[in-house]
Amino acid sequence: MRIKYLNLVFIIFLISITSNFIYSQNTINIDSVKNVINALPNDTSKVNKINDFVWSIKMSNFNDAIEYGTQSYELAKQLNYTKGIAYATKNLGAVYYYASDNKNAYDYYKISLDAFKKMNDKKGIAIAYRNLGNVSFNIADWKQALDYYLKSLAIREEIGDKKGVAAVNDAIGLVYSSYKERDFKTPAEYHRKALKINKELNDQYGIATSYLYLGRNYYTKY
Incomplete structure (x- = not known):
């Protein structure tokens, strides 16, 4: 009984400490950010901008996070931009992790690890x-x-x-x-x-x- 009670308290605690963070994500003007991103040339700066955007919505907007995270990953590969690959796949791993898709989360986190190793980061x-x-x-x-x-x-x-x-x-x-x-x-x-x-x-x-x-x-x- 005590264990069940503690688990309930644990869940409530986690909800309470993440609620403000999730709320702040939801206040982002997603359409405005998308417009800015779409207007950027296909260079490393665009990869960085997308990565920042995906990280900010990783828990609140699965579809956009996957779409733009994948876009960043593909562009980073085209540019041979290892840092961009590392963070794009870290972000995609996080999106899938919070969606309880452990297989995809693991696969992207593994790619991220390899990229960070390549940079010796x-x-x-x-x-x-x-x-x-x-x-x-x-x-x-x-x-x-x-x-x-x-x-x-x-x-x-x-x-x-x-x-x-x-x-x-x-x-x-x-x-x-x-x-x-x-x-x-x-x-x-x-x-x-x-x-x-x-x-x-x-x-x-x-x-x-x-x-x-x-x-x-x-x-x-x-």
Whole structure:
């Protein structure tokens, strides 16, 4: 009963913290942005503009996000613009991820990873690994999710991305609590690591998230 109650609280929490973000996406004048994009020459600037647009509507307008994300990807390939390919496919992966299409999300995230590797963009690589971990988590492939998260964590630690380190520690904690049902110590250790960093950064959202996961782990235990 406690677990069901906590899951409900968890869902309500996620809804509350994303509602303002989703609302801000819906206030974008999509038609105006489309007109600007359509008037641009087919160069790298257009790819960047489309990528920014797709990212802003990834959760609120699936059809436009897929249409323009695909347009950006194809144009970036024509221009041999690796950075554009990396972000276009990252965006498409996110659109499919939020639409619960795990296969397409994984495929595009994998292309994104390869593009970031080609550029030796370590932060981009770390983000791509985490994205692939998220999809693996969704399909309950715990070992693969953990592998991707650990790769992301190593890179984020290397480049000093503390916020990213905290987020991935929380993600790793969730993996352990999901596939090792009686192991409550390991998840708590990762969530505490995340909480410590979030407090150092004064990241209120991160602090709340880490506390929530610690609470979830505690209620599952008892």
